[in-house]
Amino acid sequence: MDSASPALKRRTPDEVMTFRTLGAMFPTRLSFMRLLLRCMAREKWKMDPPRLSLDAQGYGTAIYTIRTPQRAYSLVAFSQEIPDERRTDRVIAEVWDTTYVLYDGIPDQAEMDRLSNCVPLQEAGRFTPRELVLSRANKSLRMFDHVANKLASGQQPALADLRRVGYLMRTTAVYGNGKFGIADRSRIADRAEFQAPFQAEMLTVWLIRLFTLDLVEHVARHRGGASAVPLAIRIRRFIGIGNATGLGMAPFLINHPELIGRWIEARETAIARVRGIAKPTRTEIGTFLRCAERALSYLGEWPVEDSGYAFRIRTTIHEIEGMITWLRSITDPTYLWDQIACHALAKFSPDGAEMTLSLILEPYGDLIDDLEESMSLHDGTPIRADQTLSDLRRRLVATYGWALGPDLSQERRRHFWYVSAAKQEPRLGEIGEDEGDDKAFAFDYAFQARSLLAAIDSLPPDADLGSLILHHPELLDLIERLEIQQSKPFAEIRENLVGPDLVPLALLRCKLAFFGAAKFDPLSDKWLRVTLFQGAPSSIADLQETPDDWIFAHIGQEH
Structure with a gap:
């Protein structure tokens, strides 16, 4: 093996930026939840004792104030009874079990009065710049009551039930x-x-999780009195926050190309750095094996009703088991991670390959965690007005070659994206079947690439970019995207x-994996449920002890 080659093996955009790969991604060390908790532990954030004003049924208000080295933020929670x-979980909902706001500072009574009149209304409320994040969640009623009743009787909840659901509340x-x-x-x-990226939102969800755990213990104490017990530490850590996500999230990946380019580039660079390690230590191999074995247990506790997803999970289990068996038998670990990556990418399913790439990053925080600094959007990418049309054409063919072949005919237009008038949420329609195509987003970039090529070829050879934009202003968005890809491939x-062949779920899974979501559970081809912060530290004290060793959490067996 060429000793210099593994360090250069960053995958190409043609390999990564497809529905097949994006729709199989898993969380990594660079997922935003883990960035948040590492920051909280590193900077020794503190939290005031929660202020709970709840009745025996758990209805009322709560305030969770967290203090960074510079300032304080407060999650203000409202819990109410609803029919x-x-x-x-649909966006048409007008009431929710719980509603939340992340407040910039600590609200006084006047602010609490104002928030109590606005936050439960969500988008129908009126808000100010002191409100940073707005959220709502519904209980998983059966699971919430099961846990509350078990704790009230002095017992811990059944692990079989926890494995099936994994959360008590779903945002x-x-x-x-x-x-x-x-x-803003x-x-x-x-x-x-x-x-x-998304640190205020991740902080909000982590605090919602703390409120949920405190809420179920509060209800249990009122139901059981002196017989009630709190959640065991390992169970408290395992319980995450559910999330129901639909098409509203998908356009973000399309509308923010430079930001997404930074996320993917950081991930692929991390993988390339690890693949370039010549001699992993026994400790590093041991960390990988421990995480891989944990991943097998995680996969076994990932219940889905969708038969296609269930088959994908079973396939991944078989692949990870085989990889562990092979790894235990190797005698020469030279460029081990590159060997594993090459094998996974060539032989495994997309899910098995992406899980493997996630796992090889786990032993190498010191090598890759600095990449988080490159994942935020800073200055934009201006169009270079001095470029020639021949240069633009060359880059267009190199970057959008996948869209310029003869197979992309007008018959390959089937869908259109638009925003619903009622809820101002993205929707997906079918051309000729649904109304709204006159208000469609210009997401037909594959076809725009063909139009740009024709426009370039229609102008004189000595024409400049300004002339092209003057004659075809409708192509400016694509030209800007082409410029971004110069530095962010x-x-x-x-x-x-x-x-x-559009696969909306692939877009949702990609973004949710960067958040750090787990256990993707498709409910249709347009929305799914996931679990957030499952296995993560569930208190400030817990955070200081084990801030980052919680990828692919599982609950284990009954004792």
Whole structure:
């Protein structure tokens, strides 16, 4: 093996930016939840004792104040009783079991009065820049009551039930960045604690999880009195927060090419760095094996009803088992991670390959964690007005060659993306079947690439970029995206986003994996449920002891 080659083996955009690969991604050390908890542990964030004003049924308010070295933030939670028939995860919901806001600072009574009139209404409320994140969640009623009743009787919940569900509350939206009048990203962009992507949102979800755990223990104490017990530490850590996610998340990956390019590039660079290690130590191999064995248990506790996903999980189990068996028998670990990566990418299913690539990163925090600094968006990428059309054409063919072949005919247009008038949420329609195609997003970049090529070829050889934009202003967006890909080659999904082979779930899974979500459970081809922070530290004290060793959490067997 060429000793210099593994370090250069970063995958190409054509390999990565496809539905096949994006739709098989798993969390890694660079997922945003783990970035948050590492920062919290490193900077020794503190938390005030929660202020709970709840009745015996758990209805009322709660305030969780967390203190960074520079400032304080408060999760303000509202819990209410709602009729079962009005409880839904769909975006049309108007009431929820619990609603939340991440508040910039510590609210006084006047602010609490204002928030109590606005937050339970969610998008129908009125908000100020003091509100950073808005969220809502519904209980998993059977699971919540099972846990509360068990604790009330002095017992711990059944592990079989925990394995099936894994959470007591499921968020249906986590809004940031100016949505519905809350603070714009620019208000917090220069704060050290929020430099990494989506840190305010991740903090909100982690605090919601703490409230959920405290809430079920509160209800158990009122049901059981002196007989009630708190959750065991390992069970408390295992219980995450559920999330129901639909199409509303998918356009983000399309609308923010430079940001997505940074995320994927950081991930692929981390993988390439690890593949370039010539001689892994016994400790590093041991860490990998421990995480791989944990991943097998995690896969075994990943229940889904979708038969296709269930088959994917079984296949991945078989592949990871084989890899562990082979690894235990090797005698020469030279460029071990490159050997494993090459084998997984050539022989495994997409899920097995992506899980393997995630696992080889686990022993190498010191080598790759610095890449988080490159994952946020800084200055934009301006168009270079002095470039020639011949140069533009060359780069277009190199970057969008996948879209310029003869097989991409107009018959390959089937879908269109738009925003619903009622809820201002993204929707997916079918051309000729659904209304709204006159308001469609311009996500037909594969077809725009063909139009740009024709436009370049229609102009004189000495024409400049300005002339092209003057004659074809409708192509400016694609030209900007092409410019971004000069420095961020992973910025574009290399698929027909309006074609018959569109896989919305692949886009959702990719973004959720970068968040750090686990146990993807598709409910249709357009929405799914996941679990967030499962296995993560569930208190500030727990965080200081074990901030980062919780990937692919599992609960184990009954004792």
